[in-house]
Amino acid sequence: MSEHVILFAGPMGAGKTTAIRALSEIEVVSTEATNSDRASADKATTTVALDYGEISVNAAEKVRLYGIPGQRRFDFMWSILAERAEGLVLLVNADAQNPVETAIEFVKEFFALYERGGIVIGLTRADLVPQTLIEEYANALADEMPDVLIPVFTVDARSNADMNVLLMTLVANVELRQAVTANPRLTSGRAR
Amino acid sequence: MTIATHLDPTYISRGELALSGLKDLAPSLGYATILTEDGFSVVSVEGNELDSNRFASMASSTQALADAVARELQLGDNEFVIVAAEQGHVVQVRVDGHPLVLAALFTDKQTIGKSLAAARRTARRLTVFLTVE
Numbered sequence: 001m002s003e004h005v006i007l008f009a010g011p012m013g014a015g016k017t018t019a020i021r022a023l024s025e026i027e028v029v030s031t032e033a034t035n036s037d038r039a040s041a042d043k044a045t046t047t048v049a050l051d052y053g054e055i056s057v058n059a060a061e062k063v064r065l066y067g068i069p070g071q072r073r074f075d076f077m078w079s080i081l082a083e084r085a086e087g088l089v090l091l092v093n094a095d096a097q098n099p100v101e102t103a104i105e106f107v108k109e110f111f112a113l114y115e116r117g118g119i120v121i122g123l124t125r126a127d128l129v130p131q132t133l134i135e136e137y138a139n140a141l142a143d144e145m146p147d148v149l150i151p152v153f154t155v156d157a158r159s160n161a162d163m164n165v166l167l168m169t170l171v172a173n174v175e176l177r178q179a180v181t182a183n184p185r186l187t188s189g190r191a192r
Numbered sequence: 193m194t195i196a197t198h199l200d201p202t203y204i205s206r207g208e209l210a211l212s213g214l215k216d217l218a219p220s221l222g223y224a225t226i227l228t229e230d231g232f233s234v235v236s237v238e239g240n241e242l243d244s245n246r247f248a249s250m251a252s253s254t255q256a257l258a259d260a261v262a263r264e265l266q267l268g269d270n271e272f273v274i275v276a277a278e279q280g281h282v283v284q285v286r287v288d289g290h291p292l293v294l295a296a297l298f299t300d301k302q303t304i305g306k307s308l309a310a311a312r313r314t315a316r317r318l319t320v321f322l323t324v325e
Contacts, residue, residue: 029264031256033229034291036197046230049253049260073231073249 004063004171005084008051009110010091011102012041012070015124015157017051019091020065022160023167024053046070049077055167063171082110087117087174089166091157095128100140107141107150118173119150122166126154197291198232203322207235207292210318214296217310222280224296224311226287226318227251234292242297251295255284272312274304283311288319 008016021028031049035041051067066081068074088110092103103121113119123134137152151169155162180186197203207226215221215238223239231252233244254273262270273284281304284295294315298307 029260031253031260033231033252033256036228036230036232036291038194039196048229048231048249049256069253071231073245074253076246076250077253 002061004057004061004086004174006063006065006087006089006167006170006174007081007085007110007113008065008067008089008091009078009106010070011093011096011106012046013043013096014070014091014093016067016070016091017047019089019122019155019157019163020051020053020067022158023055023065023163025056026054028053048074050081057168057171063167065167078109082113085113085116086178087170088113088119089122089170090119091122091124091155094123094126094133094154099123099129099133100137103137104140104144107145107148114148114150117177118170120166120170120173121150121152122155122157122163123152124155124157196232197228198234200234203234203292206318206321208237209321210294210314211235211237213317214310214314217313218296218298218307220280220299220301220307221310222297222299223247224294224314225251227293227295229255229291229293239297247295247297251282251284251293254282255286255293255295258284272308274308276304281307283307285311285315287315287322290319290322292318294318 008020010016017030029052031047032045033048035043035046047067047069053065055063057063068078068081090106092099107119134152134154141150153166155166211224214224221238223242225236225244225248226234227248231249233248236244258273259270275282280297280299282297284293286293294311296311
């Protein structure tokens with residue numbers, strides 16, 4: 001059985017744990033702790049090590065889903081988990097402060113995964129902000145990284161269907177990159 | 193507004209009091225911190241050269257991972273965590289009744305059992321101190 005390892009990143013409260021729970025076919029392994037600083041983020045618990053879930057693409061293919069802690073003070077976990085990952089699902093809560101800057105920051109932090117397999121962005125809580133924000137994301141990313149192509153979706157992290165679209169877009173990208181790496185002639189449409 | 197645990201003067205003063213006796217119990221103590229479950233250092237002793245925030249974050253992750261393993265394997269509650277390395281060992285124990293963990297780094301001059309006993313005793317002392325008004 002072939003496997004993919006996909007990382008879920010994004011700031012605290014973006015919906016990473018929720019998304020992995022929505023997708024996983026096994027009971028998710030979570031490492032949530034009581035959030036002792038409710039003034040900084042008003043949620044009861046926070047991930048302090050990782051979330052882990054699994055989903056089958058088909059009978060011969062499995063995707064391992066790893067969620068990172070959203071807070072930067074746990075960045076040692078970011079590098080440990082990014083080591084084996086092939087692609088990144090970046091979730092950003094659209095109603096947070098400076099969501100565009102946050103997204104760009106995370107893309108830069110995990111740029112190695114873009115080069116390895118790809119990145120997709122899922123904007124959560126997008127119903128709470130003007131629709132133009134999505135365009136703003138695309139424009140800001142294009143300005144900051146002109147040669148980088150990152151799809152941006154609005155998603156409900158609780159929705160299996162929404163998260164599946166996001167995940168399968170990324171998996172397709174990862175497989176395409178792997179196919180091209182294995183056979184560079186696949187990109188030889190250009191004149192030699 | 194509720195004050196964050198790691199900024200709460202009661203937790204800080206009681207934590208200092210509890211940690212003050214740890215070095216006597218285990219002279220090879222290199223560093224110790226009381227941290228919140230989510231990785232904020234409340235109070236720490238010894239080893240100023242150590243990045244206390246990073247140590248607390250790592251201890252929080254380690255504790256959560258060990259708890260997850262115990263849970264997944266249906267072993268009941270995780271009692272303590274030990275990381276034993278060539279140059280020393282880290283012992284972690286939860287503080288009963290509070291969302292706190294005691295994490296302590298010891299040099300290799302002492303047995304792990306003695307370090308564990310000292311850490312457990314200190315955590316119990318803190319529980320008592322936090323119970324007293």
